[in-house]
Amino acid sequence: MMKIQLALDRMEINEAIELTRKVEDSIDWIEVGTSLIKEFGMTSVREMKQAFPFKTIVADIKTIDNARYEFEMCFEAGADVATVMGLSPLVTIEACMEVAKRYNKLVMIDLLNTTEQQKRDLMKYKEAVFCEHVSKDQQEELGEANYGNITDSLYSPDMKVAAAGGIKLDSLDLLRKTLNPEILIIGSAITKAENPAEAAAKFKQVEAK
């Protein structure tokens, strides 16, 4: 069964909390989006954890340097998972893995814009969650949200894989056949839906199949 990670971006913290209340029964993980962190700082992570203490909180901090400082900051603020860019120097990823292990938390490696070879080099961090990610800018500026060419051939069955970027209800069939991720990261398909609760419930229905 897939998990659903609700990605909260481009909104105020209060809006994020209200929106999450409406859909919380249908989602598993809550992502405090990069835009919330860069606009409101760690307050965004702290307030989401306070509002949803029993949910897994993902801080999408997109670390690319200063790994120990940023990861400790996220975990101290209440995050259960924090993200690092796969494009970072490996020493940065290693520092993230070390901090996460110490806090008994998870690292999600964001594979945005990485090459096949870079992905292979990252496969040694077996305890991380690997996130295949079509960026917002690639979607919005180029209209690309193509997961068809991503396969799970890189990943061994015991690795955790996530997919993010413009995923809609009707992308799920293809995604299942190709990457078959354990974690589906859904943003605007829920947050911008006319009825977010209904949209989230539909995702849950499909992923429960």
Place this chain on the structure above:
Amino acid sequence: MMKIQLALDRMEINEAIELTRKVEDSIDWIEVGTSLIKEFGMTSVREMKQAFPFKTIVADIKTIDNARYEFEMCFEAGADVATVMGLSPLVTIEACMEVAKRYNKLVMIDLLNTTEQQKRDLMKYKEAVFCEHVSKDQQEELGEANYGNITDSLYSPDMKVAAAGGIKLDSLDLLRKTLNPEILIIGSAITKAENPAEAAAKFKQVEAK
């Protein structure tokens, strides 16, 4: 004459303001570090601009996606320059250039972990400032802060080049001979000095030569 950009990281906003007051006569640009943005959000940029309205404020936001949103956020908060990762998809860099042009502000492209080929691909953004950057993690975990192998051969004389990462007073001679940057980004060599005012004054003395 080189400009000095004071990089403020791993401190509270009040500390950053107090520290900058002590050294403001010796520095040109003020960088609100990534760690301040991720910890305190845009408040950090707003408060620095309010405290130093006549200085150039650099928001080291390290955009790698969601370019329009993040760059507009920085410029609305009072930043004069904002940073984007050279590792981003080019469509992200293009969006940053477009927003900066519209606001009559500057883009700094952070070349952290980019290859020679990636740098060449970025050279077309002639209005950007190019920042050669040895990451904190590479310095702290590997002890690397080597600018000896960076040369200015990629850059035409009309391009703006910056250097960042562990620069000390005694790095300047080599830096001048190799990259010869227009903007020197100095963090802990000033902020962690016993006497920051004196340390900043020494940098200013040397760069004025």
